[in-house]
Amino acid sequence: MSIAQVQSSQSVPKGDPPFDMVFSCENKPLQRRIRTLVLDDSEFDQKRIERMCRDTGYDFQFTAIHGIHELRPTLDEYKFDLILVDFRLVDSNGLDAVRRIRSHPAHIHCAILMLTAQTDVTVAVEAMKSGCSDYLDKSVMSASALRRAMTNALEKTALQNDLMRARGLHDKLQDIVKDFADDNASEMKPIILKMMRQTRARLASPASIKDKD
Numbered sequence: 001m002s003i004a005q006v007q008s009s010q011s012v013p014k015g016d017p018p019f020d021m022v023f024s025c026e027n028k029p030l031q032r033r034i035r036t037l038v039l040d041d042s043e044f045d046q047k048r049i050e051r052m053c054r055d056t057g058y059d060f061q062f063t064a065i066h067g068i069h070e071l072r073p074t075l076d077e078y079k080f081d082l083i084l085v086d087f088r089l090v091d092s093n094g095l096d097a098v099r100r101i102r103s104h105p106a107h108i109h110c111a112i113l114m115l116t117a118q119t120d121v122t123v124a125v126e127a128m129k130s131g132c133s134d135y136l137d138k139s140v141m142s143a144s145a146l147r148r149a150m151t152n153a154l155e156k157t158a159l160q161n162d163l164m165r166a167r168g169l170h171d172k173l174q175d176i177v178k179d180f181a182d183d184n185a186s187e188m189k190p191i192i193l194k195m196m197r198q199t200r201a202r203l204a205s206p207a208s209i210k211d212k213d
Helices: 045-057 068-077 094-101 121-130 143-183 185-204 206-212
Strands: 034-039 060-065 082-086 110-114 134-137
Touching: 034 045, 034 068, 045 060, 045 082, 045 143, 060 068, 068 094, 082 094, 082 143, 094 110, 094 121, 110 121, 110 143, 121 134, 134 143
Parallel strands: 034 060, 034 082, 082 110, 110 134
Antiparallel strands: none
């Protein structure tokens, strides 16, 4: 497989934690480079997209591929924060690419931007239904518009990752409590029964409680 590593001579790091950044503060420095995949069968458009990405002010580490046949091996090898997909591909289309990305275990919540050379409302709607974070027209795309779309997409991904981790922690805590209860049921039962009897007695004798106070 031929993969063009554009901005950095180093390979994209494997196994890094999810890409979580705070985008609400414009001047906040990024924690690391945005690992970005560009799927476009035009080398000219690849270079233009990469140049416009750099103009947003963010720091990127690019991987570029030309066809959907390269997609799965690339997703298996690298974990991306952001994927830019051209709608018209020589061996397929962007909608198919998005569906394949979303079905990949490591990229279920990855930020995806669909790029096209023509405005088509139907395609835009289908792109969003397929799982795109946003849809941009190449002919009128600017660095500021691209920055806004990236910011929104990456922010949404960070929130989804936070939610997934929170759910995982909640499930883990529930398992711990259940295991503890199962392992200590015999010791805990008399203690709980005693506490319940004491509570009922106090509720039944409010006057005595008041006198003790």
